[in-house]
Amino acid sequence: MRANFIFSEVWIGLRRNLTMTIAVVITVAVGMAMLGVGLMINSQVSMMQSYWYDKVEVSVFLCNQGTASERCKGKGITDEETTALKAQLEKIPGVAPGGVIYENQQQAYENFKQSFATNKALIDAATVKDMPTSFRLKLTDPENYEPIVKAAEVLPGVSQVINQRELIGKFFSMLDTLRWAAITIAIILVLAAALLIGNTVRLSAFNRRRETGIMRLVGASNLYIQLPFVMEGMIAGLIGGVLAAVLLIAAKVFMFEEITKFIAIGAPLGWDEVATSITLTMVIGVLICVLASFVTLRRYLRV
Template sequence: MRAQFVLQEIWIGLRRNLTMTISLVITVAIAMALFGTGLLLRAQVNASKGFWYDRVEVSVYLCAKTSSNPACQRSDTTEQQRDTLKKSLEDMPQVAKVDYESRQEAFDRFKDRFSGTPGFVAATKPGDIPDSFRIKLKDPSQYEKVIQAITGRPGVDQVINEREILKKFFKILGGLQWAALMIALIQVIAAVLLVANTVRLSAFNRRRETGIMRLVGASNTYIQMPFIMEGAIAGLIGGLFSAVLLVGSKMLLIDRLAGNVGFATQLGWGTVVAVIVVSICFGVLLCAIASFLTLRRYLRI
């Protein structure tokens, strides 16, 4: 097979169907960018889960005069109750460390954590945050045993497991990931249909040339290769554009999300490059396979 002839036919096909080729490139770029963004979000969520789930704590909030829990009877936890609770927690085999945090200490930590939202801090008073015990577990997956053992004890207002809060947050991120992948799937279907139409139109425009080639004994592979390569090149160009979009997604979406929510584990560029390579290869294969199947299914050349 002469490479010069194949390249010449590819250029003719792309030039004749320029509008549809541009539409295909744009569709593939968007589809692969969304596909890659979904993969990046998945990688970020998995990395963050591994980091935060090993560091979550169980917070035991003590009774205060402002507590809504009827068991607190609108009174503060006594010193004796607090000492008893601390000893009980320290004696639990699941507990690695117990730290007592006063209202003022909790308020100071609250101000540092939300220093970027001064209006929120100004609306909160030191007395709004009760005394608490912050419990570090040896195995974070054993939090239920600790919660069951301490809930309802005298002086306890409520027990909050940070792991459950993180689960809800990561569930939202997981939803965003699947939304991106579902939209990418729709775009992939659109790309396949565009490839089919582009190949059929290109073959129709060159039906005379392909007919002559068949008469002189050209093989099916020799005749079909330019059409398949047209789709593959359009997929490659779309994949390269998606790489630019993925770099922007990493800088403008993933990194900002990680900074705003305090992710301690940010995706490295190695992961982004791997996702870009996968997206480009997927785009090329998608268009090449769609072109091949279209030729076999609809066209007699």
């Protein structure tokens, strides 16, 4: 086996079909990048889930002066009632011992300012008086929040019970949609890439039919005849994979890190997850290219 012979054949093949090769590289790059983004969203979601799900609390908002809620009947809660409510909340089974924390309007305002630090107009418009008072309930089992929400809702002086889990759940379901969209696009592009590679190999086989005919005649082994074609596909796949890696790194820096600036994700995506995604997409990309080359060769290069 003479490596330099194979490589010169591969080089000639790639150069002759330059436009097709570029098309393959771009399709593979974008397809693999989409797949990689899907994988990255996947690991981001699972990291966030494990980070958030044991931190979620149930917020019990109280009736304040002017709270627009049917349950409050237009009346604010008095201090005595608040104390009584706290005792009642502590008795609900599933609430962690000492897990009921009161948040007054000033604290709520501070939290609000922190959450919307980037939105100056909103902070300016809101005043301390607009903030609701609330109890934060820590749960012994965050997964099992429903009976606690139900029990807290009916207590007097409670305007609304919000389970953070549901809010996060909405965010997660959005990410989930995004992930499936990315993976769907990836699958379509991978299919397109496979067809393009098939076409490139077919062109290549046609361009080199003299050479392959002579190779067959003088008894070159199948491997020797087919290897340059498969290598062409593999190299195109590899270049596409490298471009996809660059795109994924860009996605990490400009997409995932930007999102963490706006939303407190809690568990930012690390470089090792990016590396895993890149490795996986590279392997899949090259494998698909080699497979597509091989399948088309079987059809167009009779040995």
